[in-house]
Amino acid sequence: MTHSKAYAAQAADKPLAPLDIERRELRPDDVAIEIDYCGVCHSDIHTVENDWGGSLYPVVPGHEIIGRVQAVGVDVRKYQVGQVVGVGCMVDSCRSCSACETGLEQYCLKGMTGTYNGRDRHDKSVTLGGYSEKIVVSERFVVNIPEKLDAASAAPLLCAGITTYSPLMHYGVKAGDRVGVIGMGGLGHMGVKFAKALGAEVTIFTRSESKMEEARSQGADHVIISTDPAQMKAARETFDVLLDTIPVPHDMNPYLNCLKYDGKHIVVGLLTAVEPPLQAGMLVMKRRVLAGSLIGGMPETQEMLDFCAEHDITCDVEMLDIQNINEAYDRMKKGDVKYRFVIDMKTLKD
Ligand code: NDP
Ligand code: ZN
The missing domain is CATH 3.90.180.10 (Medium-chain alcohol dehydrogenases, catalytic domain)
Known part of the structure; x- marks a missing residue:
């Protein structure tokens, strides 16, 4: 020993x-x-x-x-x-x-x-x-x-790196896809870097107005303030993939609403119950997928x-x-x- x-x-x-x-x-x-x-x-x-x-x-x-x-x-x-x-x-x-x-x-x-x-x-x-x-x-x-x-x-x-890289690869994110990263923390900022390196158009969803400029300097193409219902509504049916890194229960319905038909909402941040409940119609009516991913x-x-060495x-x-x-x-x-x-x-x- x-x-x-x-x-x-x-x-x-x-x-x-x-x-x-x-x-x-x-x-x-x-x-x-x-x-x-x-x-x-x-x-x-x-x-x-x-x-x-x-x-x-x-x-x-x-x-x-x-x-x-x-x-x-x-x-x-x-x-x-x-x-x-x-x-x-x-x-x-x-x-x-x-x-x-x-x-x-x-x-x-x-x-x-x-x-x-x-x-x-x-x-x-x-x-x-x-x-x-x-x-x-x-x-x-x-x-x-x-x-x-x-x-x-x-x-x-x-x-943080592998947890965001793996689902983006698994769901085949490619050039031109619209990817939203929810939560600009340790996982979120890596999700932005990987999605950009794969050629996606990337949006950050953040609660923090103060992170708007930084989000852009991280390479994000767009920023949505998730606490502003008007901004959330305006983003309706625009995303192919959402990567959700929020560590606490949160309303997923407004995010699902931002997915196109066949869009995927990938949960990596939450391990406990979803609160408030999900409206299943949000999935059913647009053949959307709610997924999870572990490291x-x-x-x-x-x-x-x-990949990181190659793409700096x-x-x-x-x-x-x-x-x-x-x-x-x-x-x-x-x-x-x-x-x-x-x-x-x-x-x-x-
Ligand atoms: P961080 O604390 O670094 O970042 C989380 C981000 O989520 C924050 O920066 C914030 O972004 C947003 N956030 C925090 N609290 C709230 C809230 N109450 N409501 C809405 N948004 C919030 O955490 P990590 O990135 O290290 O980890 C995120 C989660 O992922 C954790 O729960 C962790 O356990 C989990 N995890 C999962 C893994 C897996 O394999 N699936 C692996 C590693 C971690 P903003 O200020 O921009 O809104
Ligand atoms: Zn970890």
């Missing part, structure tokens, strides 16, 4: 605080990683605050991890000491079901193992995430970070990173000392971050 400093929440109503944790001895297929950067995802907050139920304390969040390989197990072939690598939202799956065999480990029929708040498949210990100095992960769940990408601003690609599989995560795509990040993590959570809850906090893990050694 190796000691690692970390930051953890001991209960839903407790702030994050330092905690010493242990990382396992290397199994034959394991890669030991010294973490340099870790992005702060809204899912970290949901888990710390037990919004989805089932949080296993202490919770060490963090699933946008970038670091350098420190050591490898005897069977590791893909990675070498010193290489810059990433770890996203999963660290294991059954590896043999139909989903795993097609590289969709996130939909593993036996359930994927989350990077934090999961159960290790071998020793049943609770998995602890990237707000830490070190992590040990099986090589199948490690990705290569292309040299061209800046490591700190690539960290959020491991979750992306390991091959697609690597593909997304290579990284995240807009605000660097964070780990000591300020609780203030960062408060700011994220108010939508006050452009657009992703990334923890500089050097500050954990201070």
Whole structure:
């Protein structure tokens, strides 16, 4: 076992605080990683605050991890000491079901193992995430970070990036399509970049007038203030795809109304009940599709990173000392971050 400093929440109503944790001895297929950067995802907050139920304390969040390989197990072939690598939202799956065999480990029929708040498949210990100095992960769940990408601003690609890339690819977004991205946060700003790179005409739906100019500088062609019913109504039946990143229950009916016939509303932000209820007629009368999407599989995560290197795509990040993590959570809850906090893990050694 190796000691690692970390930051953890001991209960839903407790702030994050330092905690010493242990990382396992290397199994034959394991890669030991010294973490340099870790992005702060809204899912970290949901888990710390037990919004989805089932949080296993202490919770060490963090699933946008970038670091350098420190050591490898005897069977590791893909990675070498010193290489810059990433770890996203999963660290294991059954590896043999139909989903795993097609590289969709996130939909593993036996359930994927989350990077934090999961159960290790071998020793049943609770998995602890990237707000830490070190992590040990099986090589199948490690990705290569292309040299061209800046490591700190690539960290959020491991979750925010793949979560928005995967559904846009799955639903075949192409040049000329009209894509709306709902919520201009960590996921949303990446959704804009990917949809633009695929040649779509992109609109941001935001509550925040203050984000209008920024939205344009992010490459969005149009901005709709979602709290203005007149603007929402004017957008009726114009979109092929909507990517919904809002983290809390919200009225989806006005958004569905913005889809053309055959349009797709893809939910990535919400895991709990839809409130107020959906009018099924919104779907039926226009053959619209309401869909959901969970991160992306390991091959697609690597593909997304290579796509980012090729298209010069990284995240807009605000660097964070780990000591300020609780203030960062408060700011994220108010939508006050452009657009992703990334923890500089050097500050954990201070
Ligand atoms: P952020 O906090 O960075 O961004 C969310 C954005 O949603 C905000 O910037 C804001 O945009 C908008 N928003 C926030 N609160 C409200 C509200 N009350 N009403 C309307 N809009 C709101 O979060 P992330 O991008 O990190 O994550 C978004 C969601 O996606 C989270 O629930 C997270 O758990 C989930 N998630 C899902 C994944 C998946 O695989 N499906 C993977 C990763 C995360 P604006 O100010 O522009 O309106
Ligand atoms: Zn995430």
